Amino acid sequence: xxxxxxxxxxxxxxxxxxxxxxxxxxxxxxxxxxxxxxxxxxxxxxxxxxxxxxxxxxxxxxxxxxxxxxxxxxxxxxxxxxxxxxxxxxxxxxxxxxxxxxxxxxxxxxxxxxxxxxxxxxxxxxxxxxxxxxxxxxxxxxxxxxxxxxxxxxxxxxxxxxxxxxxxxxxxxxxxxxxxxxxxxxxxxxxxxxxxxxxxxxxxxxxxxxxxxxxxxxxxxxxxxxxxxxxxxxxxxxxxxxxxxxxxxxxxxxxxxxxxxxxxxxxxxxxxxxxxxxxxx
Numbered sequence: 001x002x003x004x005x006x007x008x009x010x011x012x013x014x015x016x017x018x019x020x021x022x023x024x025x026x027x028x029x030x031x032x033x034x035x036x037x038x039x040x041x042x043x044x045x046x047x048x049x050x051x052x053x054x055x056x057x058x059x060x061x062x063x064x065x066x067x068x069x070x071x072x073x074x075x076x077x078x079x080x081x082x083x084x085x086x087x088x089x090x091x092x093x094x095x096x097x098x099x100x101x102x103x104x105x106x107x108x109x110x111x112x113x114x115x116x117x118x119x120x121x122x123x124x125x126x127x128x129x130x131x132x133x134x135x136x137x138x139x140x141x142x143x144x145x146x147x148x149x150x151x152x153x154x155x156x157x158x159x160x161x162x163x164x165x166x167x168x169x170x171x172x173x174x175x176x177x178x179x180x181x182x183x184x185x186x187x188x189x190x191x192x193x194x195x196x197x198x199x200x201x202x203x204x205x206x207x208x209x210x211x212x213x214x215x216x217x218x219x220x221x222x223x224x225x226x227x228x229x230x231x232x233x234x235x236x237x238x239x240x241x242x243x244x245x246x247x248x249x250x251x252x253x254x255x256x257x258x259x260x261x262x263x264x265x266x267x268x269x270x271x272x273x274x275x276x277x278x279x280x281x
Contacts, residue, residue: 001032001033001109002031002032002033002034002278002279002281003034004034004178004179005033005035005178005180005181005281006033006035006036006037006173006174006176006178006180007036007037007181007184008036008037008038008170008173008181008182008184009036009037009038009042009183009184010040010042010167010168010183010184010185010186011038011039011040011041011042011043011143011163011167011186012040012041012042012163012186012187012252013040013041013145013251013254014061014071014250014254014260015041015186015187015250015251015252015254015263016040016041016044016061016186017061017062017250017260017263017264018184018186018248018250018263018264018267019041019042019045019184019186019267020045020058020061020267021058021263021267021268021269021270021271022184022242022267022270022271023045023049024055024057024058024267024268025271025272025275026049027049027052027054028054029275031275031279032109033182034109034110035110035112035173035178036049036050036109036112037111037112037125037169037172038111038113038142039114039142039162039163039166039168039169040114040145040161040162041061041143042186043113043114043142043143043162044139044143045057045061046111047104047111047135048060048099050107050109050111051100051101051103051104051107052100052103053099053100056099058261058264059097060092061260062257062260062261062264063257064092064096064097065255065257065260066257067087069084069091070083070084070087071083071084071253071255083145083148083149085143085144085149088140088143089137089139090136093136099136101133101135111127112125112126112127112169112172112173112176113126113131113139113141113142114142114162114169115138115141115142115152115154115159115160115162116159116161116162116163116166116215117157117158117159118151118157118159118160118206118209118211118212119158119209119212120211121164121165121209121212121214121215121216122211122215123165123169124157124159125169125172137152138154140152141154142159142161142162143161144159144160146160146164146212146216147201149161163219164215164219165215165219167219167222167223167226168183168185168223168226168230170183170226170233170239171229179238180238180239181233181238181239181240182240182242182278182281183230183239183240183241183242184242184243184267185241185242185243185244186243186244186248187243187244188244188245188247189243191227192227193220193223193224194220195217196216196217196219196220199213202216237281239281240278240281242267242270242271242274242278243270244266244267244270245266245270245273246266248263249262249263
């Protein structure tokens with residue numbers, strides 16, 4: 001185990017095929033961390049990494065992407081969900097590609113899942129002790145994007161995608177006592193997020209969620225500030241950043257299995273190139 005180091009994963013929808021490849025490499029090398037924190041699809045990938053199920057992320061995120069129950073406009077017309085959330089977070093882990101809950105629970109690593117409180121717009125972080133047997137529900141909450149997935153109610157809170165309020169939770173990991181971290185990003189170096197042109201729709205869709213509107217309006221600024229902070233931390237020797245070294249050709253809603261598989265193996269190779277830095281961090 002890489003003691004004293006955190007593993008931090010951003011989301012990115014189907015771009016998380018890259019982080020799935022990174023997780024596969026870490027599993028094959030037997031590289032583990034005492035603390036893992038993930039957002040959205042990054043958190044979902046981390047879950048299979050922590051249950052030590054080699055090949056599971058690839059099977060779930062690539063082999064099933066052609067299944068209309070996974071992602072399709074028919075899902076949206078039927079249930080206002082572009083991604084089939086019941087299929088992804090119930091049918092797949094409980095039946096089609098069984099998740100090893102026992103191995104996950106026996107893993108001593110802490111796993112923090114990031115969500116967004118719809119009322120306040122602030123991040124809500126859930127540790128293992130918080131969610132217990134509700135792992136799948138919290139992963140679903142962390143992956144529930146506005147407009148294309150419904151809010152998830154949990155312990156009296158209404159939750160949506162964690163990337164809205166804390167897209168790359170490096171500071172949470174540091175505040176929890178981990179000065180050193182390996183950070184997995186799904187965008188190329190130099191990428192900066194732009195202000196959304198659709199924020200006016202947030203007020204229409206979620207008129208009672210003032211905090212959510214403010215969080216989404218400020219998301220680009222928060223994201224870019226975090227990227228700048230990561231660059232500084234990398235220069236100080238506190239983080240190793242694993243991100244795509246080749247041009248990203250995969251979109252958030254990507255459905256092309258060949259593109260996703262290529263991106264998966266890119267993640268594997270980019271992690272492999274940084275193995276020595278990861279170990280010596």
